[in-house]
Amino acid sequence: MDGQRVMSWVATYLYAAVLAAGVYEVAAGLRDAAPLRVAGFVAVLVTLVALEAIERGTPIGRAGTLTLLATRIGLIAAAVPLDSSDNARILLVLMPFYAFLTLGRRTGIALAIALTVVVVALVVRRPEWWRDSESVSDLLMFTIGNAFAVAMATVAARAQARQASAEQLLAEVSSAHAQLRSYAEEAAALATVAERTRLARDIHDGLGHHLTAIAIQLEKSQRYRDIEPALAERALEDARTSAAQALDDVRRSVRALRSEGWSLQLEPALRRLADGVADDDLAVTVSVTGSPGDLGERSLIALYHAAQEGLTNVRRHAQAATVQVRAVFGPSEGSVEIADDGRGFDILRSPDGYGLTGMRERLDAVGGVLTINAGPGGTTVTATVPRNPS
Secondary structure (H helix, E strand, C coil): CCHHHHHHHHHHHHHHHHHHHHHHHHHCCCCCCCHHHHHHHHHHHHHHHHHHHHHHHCCCHHHHHHHHHHHHHHHHHHHHHHCCCCHHHHHHHHHHHHHHHHHCHHHHHHHHHHHHHHHHHHHHCCCCHHHCHHHHHHHHHHHHHHHHHHHHHHHHHHHHHHHHHHHHHHHHHHHHHHHHHHHHHHHHHHHHHHHHHHHHHHHHHHHHHHHHHHHHHHHHHHHHCCCCHHHHHHHHHHHHHHHHHHHHHHHHHHHHHCCCCCCCCHHHHHHHHHHHHCECCEEEEEEEECCCCCCCHHHHHHHHHHHHHHHHHHHHHHCCCEEEEEEEECCCEEEEEEEECCCCCCCCCCCCCHHHHHHHHHHHHCCCEEEEEEECCEEEEEEEEECCCC
16 A cells, blocks of 8 residues: 555544544534534535545546645635634644645645744734643644654655656566567567578478489489480489488488487588489589588588589589589688589579578578679589688
């Protein structure tokens, strides 16, 4: 329960106490008062109690709070002369209290000082007031009551400020939590997309390459089956070899998904690729200069798949007679170049297919680049990766 709500219940208790004391004194014959005056007094105190209940139970906004403040001050000012027992004077200390909470510290203190001045002026007008114990007591009690009201208002205001700060902090924490949850969901979605993209690249670069080779070898076997049975049989055997290599790639992918890492030896892997693509119509040579050394596994895999995709494209599109695969490892970078003597293509008019897009994505992931030079005399594709990717 906040400070202002507590003080609202305190004020309600004071109203009820003053009402009960005034009615009791009249009913017991201790004070003489006209019935109309007593009725007015009762109506004023009951209205004050009702106002406290309304404020506690209903959000009323800034304008409503100011209206309630003005109404309270007016009703308390009316209750003092209507109370024949003079107990209602204690309610005057509530004026600066509510002004403090509603209009701020300066207004509350100013009103407390103003009321004190008025009360002092009224008391000192009495003849020899200093000899009258009741006058001195009234003056002392009112001054103490005003000081107490301002102190309580300060405590309540600070409690309100702390509660507002805590609520704001809670709202900020809730907002931050919601934002973090949103970021986590976004990160999970991006991770899922990245994993799907990686799997798509693996399927295209690995299985797609072997299926292309198998299709070419089977087509060759069928074409030469009646003309050159030996050549057709060799093409069929090459298709079987490609199928076995495809199965090996699938197994490696499964091991990678299960975190059972496998070490790629790039030079033997490049030579196997060349053997799988080469035939009587296409001569493939492989040369390796330098050593991969500390080149990371992901970088080696990116170079391997670049060579794989490059050879697949040569086989499918280039109509080349020869293709050279050159791997060069220097002190700062490693590269694989696939150069053919085929028909080439217009780079500007030929958008990247999925294979080239996958090559670029793999190289980007390790800080590498892909360059393509093509013309009537053939095509050269070069994949380059740094030794220490940032």
